[in-house]
Amino acid sequence: MFLAYVTPHGRALIDRRLYLPETTWCQQPDRLTAAGVPDQVGFATKPALARQMITAALDAGVPFGWVTGDEVYGADPGLRADLEHRGIGYALAVGCDRRVAVNDGRTLIRVDDLADRIPTTEWQPHSCGPGAKGPRDYLWAWITTATQPDEHRWLLIRRNRTTGELAFYLCWSPRPVPLHTLVRVAGSRWSIEELFQTGKGQAGLDHYQVRSWTGWHRFITLAMLALAILTILTAQQPDAELEIIALTVAEIRRLLNAFVLTATLPPEHTLHWSTWRRTSQARARRSHYQRRQAK
Template identity: 30%
Template sequence: MAGVREDLEAFAAELFDGFFRADQRRWGQVYVRGLLLDGRRKSVEPMAAKLGEDGNRQALAHFVTTSPWNPAHVRARLAWKMQEAVQPAALVVDDTGFLKDGDASACVSRQYTGTAGKVTNCQVGVSLHLADDHASAAVNWRLFLPTSWDAASPDADPVKVARRKRCGIPADAGHVEKWQLALDMIDETRSWGIDVPLVVADAGYGDATAFRLGLEERKLAYNVGISSRLTAHPAHARPVTPTYRGIGRRPVATYPDKPMTVKELVIQAGRQAARPVSWREGSRPGKGRSGYKRMHSRFVALRIRPAGREIRQATEGAELPERWLLAEWPSTESEPVQFWLSSLPSGMPLATLVRLAKIRWRIEHDYREMKQALGLAHFEGRTWNGWHHHVTLVSVAHAFCTLQRLARAPKDAAQG
């Protein structure tokens, strides 16, 4: 245990070196140590009770809630450290819910969260992770501000708007769609010198054409989930320009056939187009060589041209760009069950497309560990800054655990 504490002190000293004051550096390390202690609750009071001579509840509460330190500085140092350790194949965007009983905390509203699988009273945090199959790390966060908290929105709730000052929400913080928060985080993370040329996300982001176009503008490849109703043309489809008769505006090239949904395109290709792929070892015992069950299924990969008004406007009537459509079609199912859209090169092997699409399992693992073991959802403060401080410190604690696992046994770390 003494060696682990020394490792933690060195790790925290590196990440908190940018703090101007020595007491901030001290309480940052103590707070992270508290998050790593055994215990079901990781809010300030129970942590203070377990920290012995460092268990100053008031100092810990002040550090996480009101101390004027910028979490972006810590996140940048964390990203530099974890980029070297993880060697990420992708930047992964995701979001998670923070369930709340009351409505006094910043940005709490009745909204959908996958954490509960329904609309409920919660905060929603959008996160950005460096990920590869063997490890991952959350390096950036945004707190989603619903329209009910935005005074400029027609859906503003006067009670919640009045609560903004008490919660310390910056005056210029308004409602921003989650996909735009994701692009903002990507921009910030790249400004730190983190260069990962692939972005992975679920259909909550992949269905947003503006998100995909934003990645293309940034010259970033993507492999994102999409819903079955997204429309596209087959790759062989070509636009036709009607003859110009010299009157009015010149006609724009259009595709003669209506686009189909991606589900229809895959079904048209047929079950025979599905190929078996295994992409990683799971965490449950099985009959594999290592003793762990291999994750496997059947997949169809097609070249398509995504359709839609926003894409047509972006291409200005030119030929729609080709993309990969990847669909999972298990042998036990009568139709495909999951879909992804990718801008990776046309020669990409099917196994690589599948592995990168499935890399999001690492982020589900991150959330589970941060919530169950490190107190991600246990913050009891109500302020905007307090939330951002807490999730940053939990990310530091999680990164420390990841580094410890990698140092012990890289394969164990991959299996989580």
């Protein structure tokens, strides 16, 4: 399990926990001893591990104001209570059978039934950020689920404009926020999937065969550090011109390999191919965006 830190300038993995299934691991002391698992480590659910990582980040002074996650975390009342107690807003996914309070708490209703009652005019188009093939545009609706005065609690609903597929989020904030803020937070959850892909492809996040508690933590920490360094270098690059894509994590890794880790070719040769790759990527991105926007 990983905790990701997402900003407009970049994203990185900042913490990790090794989830040990209760039956196949935590109830087999010989297996735990053989793997070097410390005695004080016991079974913990995934939401409990998430709470540990979030608490550690807050105690370390990491500045953030929002948390998002998938249905495993949205269904955990302890995690939501912890975030509210610390004044951290959240947009956590929940299943379609979740019941929420409406009409000032007088009525409990399933979120999918509630979505069916929303008039067409109440759905608002918003993008939750750029994707590999263009803006990730969806239709969104939000409904107040507060049960107390001055409480800022909502159900956020996302609808796919093509398929009609729905997604649901429980949201809370210590202060009033507009819809587009909740959309941005909910949409940032895809960053964890992108980080897994980038971490595996560029920092070898999954390239290990360790069989011990200590070995896993050492390897994963070094891979996370490598990915964070690449992310920082990427964020420090100046804005690129329209005809060339900005330096990416993958491109910076290629340049580091070419200039530092291998027998170097002339710098002009390496930089020429970097420019060629990024120019081609810029053309491909424009083509994807134009095709998506023409639909």
